[in-house]
Amino acid sequence: MTHAPLLAVEGLHMMFGGLVANRDISFSVGEGQIIGLIGPNGAGKTTLFNCLAGYYRPSAGTIRFNGVAVGGQTPEEAARRGIARTFQIVRIFPEMTVLENVMVGAMLRTKKVAAARAAAENELVFIGLDHRSDVKAAQLTVSEQKRLEVARALATHPRLILLDEVMAGLTPTEVREASQMVVRIRDRGISSIIVEHVMEGIMPISNRIIVLDAGVKIAEDAPAAIARNPAVIAAYLGE
Amino acid sequence: MTHLTMTMLAQTIVSGLMIGLIYALIAVGLTLIFGVMDIVNFAHGEFLMLGMYASFWGASLFFLDPLFTLPLTALMLFAVGVLVYRLVIRRILAAPMLSQIFATFGMMILLRGLAQFLWKPDHRTVPHALVEGKITLFGLQLGTPQLTASLGAVLVTGGLWWFLNRTRLGTALEATSIDREAATLMGINSERMFALAWGIGAACAGIAGALLSTYFPIFPEVGADFILVAFVVVVLGGFGSVAGAFWAGIIVGEVEVLGGFFVGPAYKNALVLSLFLLVLLFRPRGLMGKA
Amino acid sequence: MDRLTLVKRILGLAVLIVALGFPLIVTQPTMVNFAILILMAAQLGVAWNILGGYAGQVSLGHAVFYGIGAYTSSVLAAKFGLSPWLGMLAGGAIASGFALLIGWPCFRLKGHYFAMATLAIAAIVEVLVTNWDYVEGAIGIYLPMTNSGWAGMVFTRSKTPYFYIALGLLLLSLLVSRILQKSYIGYYFRAIKEDPDAARSLGINLARYKLVAIAASAFLTAMGGTLYAQKELFIDPGSVLAGSLSIKIALIAILGGVGTLFGPVVGALVLIAIEEFTRQIFGSTGMGTDMIIYGGIIVIIAMFSPGGIAGLLGEWERAWRARRKLVYTPPGDGI
Numbered sequence: 001m002t003h004a005p006l007l008a009v010e011g012l013h014m015m016f017g018g019l020v021a022n023r024d025i026s027f028s029v030g031e032g033q034i035i036g037l038i039g040p041n042g043a044g045k046t047t048l049f050n051c052l053a054g055y056y057r058p059s060a061g062t063i064r065f066n067g068v069a070v071g072g073q074t075p076e077e078a079a080r081r082g083i084a085r086t087f088q089i090v091r092i093f094p095e096m097t098v099l100e101n102v103m104v105g106a107m108l109r110t111k112k113v114a115a116a117r118a119a120a121e122n123e124l125v126f127i128g129l130d131h132r133s134d135v136k137a138a139q140l141t142v143s144e145q146k147r148l149e150v151a152r153a154l155a156t157h158p159r160l161i162l163l164d165e166v167m168a169g170l171t172p173t174e175v176r177e178a179s180q181m182v183v184r185i186r187d188r189g190i191s192s193i194i195v196e197h198v199m200e201g202i203m204p205i206s207n208r209i210i211v212l213d214a215g216v217k218i219a220e221d222a223p224a225a226i227a228r229n230p231a232v233i234a235a236y237l238g239e
Numbered sequence: 240m241t242h243l244t245m246t247m248l249a250q251t252i253v254s255g256l257m258i259g260l261i262y263a264l265i266a267v268g269l270t271l272i273f274g275v276m277d278i279v280n281f282a283h284g285e286f287l288m289l290g291m292y293a294s295f296w297g298a299s300l301f302f303l304d305p306l307f308t309l310p311l312t313a314l315m316l317f318a319v320g321v322l323v324y325r326l327v328i329r330r331i332l333a334a335p336m337l338s339q340i341f342a343t344f345g346m347m348i349l350l351r352g353l354a355q356f357l358w359k360p361d362h363r364t365v366p367h368a369l370v371e372g373k374i375t376l377f378g379l380q381l382g383t384p385q386l387t388a389s390l391g392a393v394l395v396t397g398g399l400w401w402f403l404n405r406t407r408l409g410t411a412l413e414a415t416s417i418d419r420e421a422a423t424l425m426g427i428n429s430e431r432m433f434a435l436a437w438g439i440g441a442a443c444a445g446i447a448g449a450l451l452s453t454y455f456p457i458f459p460e461v462g463a464d465f466i467l468v469a470f471v472v473v474v475l476g477g478f479g480s481v482a483g484a485f486w487a488g489i490i491v492g493e494v495e496v497l498g499g500f501f502v503g504p505a506y507k508n509a510l511v512l513s514l515f516l517l518v519l520l521f522r523p524r525g526l527m528g529k530a
Numbered sequence: 531m532d533r534l535t536l537v538k539r540i541l542g543l544a545v546l547i548v549a550l551g552f553p554l555i556v557t558q559p560t561m562v563n564f565a566i567l568i569l570m571a572a573q574l575g576v577a578w579n580i581l582g583g584y585a586g587q588v589s590l591g592h593a594v595f596y597g598i599g600a601y602t603s604s605v606l607a608a609k610f611g612l613s614p615w616l617g618m619l620a621g622g623a624i625a626s627g628f629a630l631l632i633g634w635p636c637f638r639l640k641g642h643y644f645a646m647a648t649l650a651i652a653a654i655v656e657v658l659v660t661n662w663d664y665v666e667g668a669i670g671i672y673l674p675m676t677n678s679g680w681a682g683m684v685f686t687r688s689k690t691p692y693f694y695i696a697l698g699l700l701l702l703s704l705l706v707s708r709i710l711q712k713s714y715i716g717y718y719f720r721a722i723k724e725d726p727d728a729a730r731s732l733g734i735n736l737a738r739y740k741l742v743a744i745a746a747s748a749f750l751t752a753m754g755g756t757l758y759a760q761k762e763l764f765i766d767p768g769s770v771l772a773g774s775l776s777i778k779i780a781l782i783a784i785l786g787g788v789g790t791l792f793g794p795v796v797g798a799l800v801l802i803a804i805e806e807f808t809r810q811i812f813g814s815t816g817m818g819t820d821m822i823i824y825g826g827i828i829v830i831i832a833m834f835s836p837g838g839i840a841g842l843l844g845e846w847e848r849a850w851r852a853r854r855k856l857v858y859t860p861p862g863d864g865i
Contacts, residue, residue: 053731079733091728093721104721107714108733116714156732279642330833338836340588340645341784345828348777348821355818459818463773467653470646509657512650519647520635 004067005030006191007052007160012061014047014215021047023215025061029160034186035193036202036223039212040235045195046088048212049162052193053085054078066159079108084158086149088165088195094138098129101137101148105155120155127151127181143170147181154185161185163194167201175201203227211235250379251500252493257381257389259492264392264447265465266472266484267399268440274416274479275436278328281343283469284462285350286441290316290448291457292358295365298452304369305452306387312449313442320441324434332433347462354459362456370453388450395446396485399439403481412436416479467508468495471515477525487526534847549697553690562689566761568802569696570754575782575794576703577750582780583788584707584716585743586723587637588645591652592751592779597659597771598625599752600759604671605664607682611674614683618756625752626745633744637737649773656771670766673759683760692761699757700795703750707791710746719743720789751779784828787840796839 005028014022022044029035037045050056052063054075063071065081073081093101102120103113110116124130127147132140137148146166153161167178179201182192186205196202202209202223209226211219213235219226226232269283293312294305305312323346331342370383402409415422415432423429455461472491476483491511498510518525553562574596582588602624603617612620636647660668678684685691710716718739721729726736759765769775778801786797801824808820835841 055727055730075727075730076733076735079731085731087728087731091725091731093724093728095724096720100717100720104717104729104734105732107717111714113712113714113717116717152732279646327829327833334832335836336642337586337588337788338832340642341828341836342832344590344777345825345830345832347825349825349829352818352821352823352825356822360818467650470650474643474646503661505661506657509654512654512657515650516647516654519639519643519650523639523643 004064006033006066008062008064009052010062010064012048012051012063013059014044014051014056015059020215022051022058022212025212025217027210027217027220029191029193030207031159031191032186032189033191033207034182034202034205035191036206036209037193037195037212038197038199038202038209042214043212044215045212046164047215049085049164049193049195052078053083053162079156079158082157082159083162084153084156084160085162086146086153086164086166090142090145090149092137092140092145092148092152094136096137097134098137098140098148099124099133102151102155105152108156120151123151123155126154126184143174150181150185154190158190160191160193163192163196165195165197167196167198170198170201172200179205246378248500251496253379253381254385255493255496256489257385257492258495259489260389260392260396261447261451261488262465262468262472262491263485263488264396264450265444266469266476266488267396267481268443269469270473270476270479270481270484271399271412271416271443272436272440273473275412276328276332276419276433278332278339279343279470280440281340281466282323282346282350282462283440283444284464284466285347285354286316286319286444286462287448287451287465288354288457288459288462289319289350290445291452291455291461292354292448293445294449294452295363295457298365298367302367305365305449306369306391309391309446309449313446316445316448317438317442319445320437320439321434323441324437328433328437329430347466351459351462358459360459362458364456365452368453382454384454388453391450392447395443396481399443400481400485408435412439467515468511471511471518473525474515474523475518475525480525483526532851534850553693559689562693564802564806566689566693566696567806568798569693569700570757570761571778571782571802572795572798573696573700573703574751574754574779575786575798576700576707576791577747577754578779579747579783579788579790579794580707580710580750581743581747583783583790583793584711584719584723585740586719586789587740587743588780589648589744589747589776590645590780591648591650591776592747593771593773593775594648594652594655595625595629595748595751596755596758596775596779597655597767598628598748599755600765600770601659601665601671601755602752603756604673604759604765607673608671613681614756614760615681618753621752621756622749625748625755629744629748630741633741634737637740637744649776652771652776653773656767656773659771660767666766668767670764670769671759673763673765675763684763689761692757695757695760699750699753702753704791704795706746706750711791715739715742723789781824781828783838785824785831785838787838787842787844790838790840790844793838793840800839 007029010026012022012025025048039045051058054073054077057072062069065083070081099120102123103116106116106119124133127150129144129147129151140148150166167175170178175198183205185192194202206223208220209223210217211226211232218231218235219229221229265287269280272278272280290312293315294308297303297308298305327342327346331338368384370387372383373380374383403413411427412432412435415427415429419429468491472484472487475490476487494514495507495511499507502510552565578592599621602621603614606612606617606620607614632651636644639647659665675684675686678686718734721734722736722739730736755770758770782797782801783794785801786795787793804823805820812819831838837844
C-alpha cells in the first residue's frame, strides 16, 4: 500500500490519575485489514478501544483516522467518521425490537425511517438474525445479543469496526461462525480490530496480532510468529 | 457597622448554625441510604413528619415531652424504615431508575395523604414543651428549644459517625457503601446492610422531627419544607458522605439565614436552591463525595 | 392490518366522535367541567411524556413551563391587551427558550440528579415570581373579562368552548408526540433513554436530542398553562407554579404509562376520576384520601408494572397476539 493507512496511532498514552492504562502505543491499520488485539486481563485493551472510539481523550499521542487527527473526538463524532464499536458487556437497547436496534444504527446515514428499516433488514440478514427481527432485544440469548450489536454497528456504515470480545462464551461451532462473520465484514471493505481471548477465533483470520501487557505493546506480528514470540509467552504464563 | 447590627449579625450566624445542624441530621439519613444503595429517598421528609407526629401525640395524649419520647420515636422510625425497605425498596433494587424514583416518590405522597387522613391538615404545636423561652449567652438571645435541638442533632450525628467508623457493624455498612461487591465477597450480608441503612436513615429523620417538634409547627406536608434543603445538603456534602453532610448542613443553614439577612427573607430558599444548582453543575460529587 | 389493530382504530375513532359530541349531549356544567379537567390533565401528561417518557429524562419541575405559559399570556393580555392566542404562542416560545437554557447544563446530570435539579429550578422560579412586583407577586393576576368570545379566549356563559380548546390542544400534543415517535427522533429518544453510551456509539448527539425533547415538551406544557389562565381568569404562583403541580403532571404520565402515546390520556382519566370520586365520597380534598389512593397506585405501579396502566394493556395485547399466532421462537443458543 502506498497511501496513508486508514488508522494510525502514534505514541498513545492514557492515564487515569496516576495510573497508566496505555503507554506509548503505536500501530496502524490498513484498509480491509483484520487486526487481533490480545493480552492478559487488565492489559489496557478496552482502554485503547475507548480512546479510539472517542470515549476517552488520550493523555498524549495522536490518532489519525483517514488522514485526520481525531484524538479528542467524541463518540458520536467517531461514529460519524466511520469508527463503529461493540461493547465488552453487551449494550443493546433492551426494550426495542431487534430490528429497531439496528434501525437506530442505520439512522446515522439516513434520517428516513423506511430507508433505515430496509438497511437494518439487510444487516440482519447479513448477520443471520433476520428470523428474530420482531423480538424484544432483551429476549435474545447472549450470543444473539452480541451479533445484534455487530449488526447495529455495521448499520452505521463504518470503515473500521472495533469488536470487543464478540467470541467470549461461544461454543466452538459458534466461534467458527463468528470468525467467518469477521471475514465477511472484511470482504465488504471494512477493517476491524478485534479484542479477543479466544485465540482459535482470531489466529486464522487476522493479518496481524498486537499484544498488550500492562498497558504496553510488547509485540506486533503475523499470527504464526506471535505464537512463538517469547515475550508473549512470558506475558501469558505470568498471568 | 453599628454595635446593634453587629449583634444582629452574630445572632443570625448562630441561628444559622443551629438550624444547619438540624439540616445535617436530616441529611445524614438521606445520604446514608444513597451511599449504600444508590437510591434517592424522596419520602425522607415524610419520615421527619412521622417523627414530629409521634412526638406530638406522645405529648398531647400521654403528656410526655418530645425529649423523653425521643428514644421511642427513634425506634419507631427505625422500624418504619426497615418496613419500607422490606415491603417496597427490596423489590425495586434492580428496577430501572424511573421505577426507583417513582417508588419513593409515591411513598412520599402516600404518607402525606395518610397523615392528612388520620391527623387532619391542621397546623399543630406540641403543648407545654419542657424547654421553652430564651436564654442569653454572650449577649445573644437564643431560643432554648432551638439550642436543645441543635445540641441533640450534634450528638446524634456524631454518634452516627462514631458508629460508622468505630464499630464492627458500622464499618460493614460503610464498606457496603464504598464497594458493594467487595463487601459481599468479604461476607457482609448486603440485604441486611440495606435494611439497616433504611432503619438508621429513617431514625435520624425521626429524631430530627422530634427535636423540631418543640418549636416548629406540625402538619402533614411539613416534609416538603425540609426535603429540598436535605437534597441540597446531601449534594453539597457529597452523596454518601456523613461527614460531608455535617459540614454542608452548617453551610446551608448559614446561606439561608445570611441570605435572609442581607438579601431578604423571601429569597432565602431561592439562594439555597441556587447553591444546590451550582454544586450540581460544577461539582456534582460535592465537598467530600466519592468520585 | 390484523383484527386487533382494526378494533383499536375503530375504538379510537369512536372515542374521538364521542369526545367531539360530548358537550352537545351532556350539558350539566359540572360534567363539562369534569371533562375539561381530564382533557387538560391529559394534555399536560402527553407533553411531559415527550421528555420524561420517550427521552427518559424525568422532570419534577414541569410547573415552571406551565407557569411561564400562564404568566406570559396573562401579562400580555392584562397589560398590553394582546390576544391570548398570540400569548399562547409567545408563552410556548419563552418556555422553550427557558427549557433550552436550563437543559443545556442540566442534561449533563444523570437520572436522580436531573430530577432533583428540575425540582430545584421550579422551586426557585416559584419564589422569584412570588416576589416579582411587575407580575403582581403573590397576589396574582386577574384577567380582563371584557373581551368575551373566541378572539379573546374568554367564555363566561358556557364552558363548552374551553372543552373544545382543551380537546384541540390535546390532539395537537398527541399529534406532535406521534410525529416525533414515528420519526428517527423518536427512535433516538428511546435509544438515549435505554442506553446513552450505546446511543453515542451510533453517532447520536445526546445533548441535541434531549434539548429537542425538552423544548417540545415545554412548548406544549406552556400552551396548557395559557388555557388554564383563560379558563380561570386568575393565576397566582400557588396555582400555576406550585411544586405539587409538577408532581401531578409527572404522575399523570407515570400512572397511565410512560413512553406510550395514549398512556397519559388514560392516566389523566384515572387520576381526575380518583380526585373527583374522593371529593364526592369524602366531601373535600383536605382529607388526603386522593393522595393515599394515587400515592399507593404509584408505589404499586413502580414495583409491579413500571409501564403503568398502558404497560399492563400492552402485556395483555402481546399475550393475546401470542395466543393467536404462535410466534416462532427458535431454541436457545445454549449460552
